[in-house]
Amino acid sequence: MENNMNQTFRVEKQNIYNVDHTQTQLAPLEEGAVRLKIELFAFTSNNVTYAVTGFKLKYWNFFPTEEPYGIIPVWGYGEVVASNHSVIQVGERYYGYFPMSTFLDVQPTKINAYGFTDNQVHRRDLAPIYNHYMNVSADPAYNDQIANYLPIIKPLFATSFLIYHFLKKQDFINADQILLTGASSKTSLALAFMLKQHQAVDGKNIIGLTSAGNVDFVQATNYYDTVFTYEHFAQIKSQQSVIVDISGNYNRLQQLSDYLNDQLQHIVLVGLTDWKSSGKFSNIPKTKFFFAPTHLQQFYEAFGVGKATQMLNKALVKFIKDMSRYIKLELVTDRDTLCKLYVHMVDGKVDPQKGYIVKI
Numbered sequence: 412m413e414n415n416m417n418q419t420f421r422v423e424k425q426n427i428y429n430v431d432h433t434q435t436q437l438a439p440l441e442e443g444a445v446r447l448k449i450e451l452f453a454f455t456s457n458n459v460t461y462a463v464t465g466f467k468l469k470y471w472n473f474f475p476t477e478e479p480y481g482i483i484p485v486w487g488y489g490e491v492v493a494s495n496h497s498v499i500q501v502g503e504r505y506y507g508y509f510p511m512s513t514f515l516d517v518q519p520t521k522i523n524a525y526g527f528t529d530n531q532v533h534r535r536d537l538a539p540i541y542n543h544y545m546n547v548s549a550d551p552a553y554n555d556q557i558a559n560y561l562p563i564i565k566p567l568f569a570t571s572f573l574i575y576h577f578l579k580k581q582d583f584i585n586a587d588q589i590l591l592t593g594a595s596s597k598t599s600l601a602l603a604f605m606l607k608q609h610q611a612v613d614g615k616n617i618i619g620l621t622s623a624g625n626v627d628f629v630q631a632t633n634y635y636d637t638v639f640t641y642e643h644f645a646q647i648k649s650q651q652s653v654i655v656d657i658s659g660n661y662n663r664l665q666q667l668s669d670y671l672n673d674q675l676q677h678i679v680l681v682g683l684t685d686w687k688s689s690g691k692f693s694n695i696p697k698t699k700f701f702f703a704p705t706h707l708q709q710f711y712e713a714f715g716v717g718k719a720t721q722m723l724n725k726a727l728v729k730f731i732k733d734m735s736r737y738i739k740l741e742l743v744t745d746r747d748t749l750c751k752l753y754v755h756m757v758d759g760k761v762d763p764q765k766g767y768i769v770k771i
């Protein structure tokens with residue numbers, strides 16, 4: 412590929428099965444701007460959810476492109492290959508939110524030793540966490556052994572870490588057991604890991620619900636006390652419960668809510684991996700949507716950014732070291748394989764024991 416060409420993987424916003432690859436000439440770099448070459452990025456169901464909720468939660472607004480297409484945001488690393496900025500230097504590497512492209516131009520502001528914020532007009536009203544680029548050399552969580560796991564796990568683990576603290580702060584809303592749907596997802600595994608780590612103090616039963624084909628894998632991690640298939644939910648003990656819903660299947664959640672009835676204290680709505688199911692979640696009692704960027708801001712305010720980051724990083728590194736025994740990295744290096752992976756991910760046909768890193 413020529414150095415001045417930018418390749419992008421796009422999807423039709425109204426029909427996310429329709430994919431499209433573009434190759435466009437890079438525009439001259441603007442005054443004060445920095446050009447990052449995207450080295451690699453992670454791809455999980457979370458990115459499919461960005462597409463599914465692209466209009467509602469404004470994920471299409473991060474990296475605008477011509478209609479009817481949208482660019483799905485991904486987490487990864489980029490290296491500065493050109494700079495019209497006095498502070499940001501060519502050769503520096505940053506972790507952050509990228510388009511599924513080869514290059515991204517940013518306008519750095521709020522620069523400090525840890526990184527900068529992209530100040531482009533179209534990103535200013537979007538959640539700040541998505542606009543921050545972390546200088547890899549200043550990231551205490553970064554080391555070469557876990558470098559490729561970080562873009563896969565960090566955004567998901569951060570969510571689970573925040574859910575854990577959200578529940579803990581409220582004394583688990585009097586629940587004796589915490590039920591996690593989509594138990595094989597990295598987000599659920601991370602929360603189950605957090606709950607397991609603190610189980611001796613918290614004393615909560617950790618229950619996973621998953622598809623029949625994923626039971627063995629989920630059980631093997633030992634993060635859950637008991638694992639059920641979705642069909643066998645009625646074997647769950649009827650006791651004071653909180654549900655953390657990662658899969659977002661409306662009918663199943665409704666059934667579970669009816670089954671637990673008065674014993675159900677709260678439902679934390681987190682994910683939408685099972686995105687083809689539909690229903691108005693607010694019709695199910697005691698549901699509340701959990702948006703990680705909002706909770707991260709609150710966590711920063713409660714503990715201070717330094718302390719909060721330290722707490723998060725410590726737990727994150729511990730989780731990656733442990734889960735890397737069960738989830739193996741898989742590298743995607745060409746566009747056709749990326750396309751197949753994407754469609755499989757949209758259809759929920761991806762093996763949860765794999766963590767995908769894309770390098771094209």
Ligand SMILES: NC(=O)c1ccc[n+]([C@@H]2O[C@H](COP(=O)([O-])OP(=O)(O)OC[C@H]3O[C@@H](n4cnc5c(N)ncnc54)[C@H](OP(=O)(O)O)[C@@H]3O)[C@@H](O)[C@H]2O)c1
Nearest residue numbers: 455456457460593594595596597598621622682683703759
């Ligand atoms: N609210 C927030 O702030 C926030 C933050 C981070 C993540 N999330 C959400 O958490 C969810 C999990 O993300 P992840 O990246 O951790 O997932 P992941 O590791 O890629 O999860 C894979 C698992 O999700 C389920 N699944 C995936 N696609 C499916 C489909 N099409 N139909 C049915 N089930 C499907 C299956 O689990 P089972 O067989 O176990 O059901 C599958 O094994 C996403 O919806 C993500 O957006 C939300």
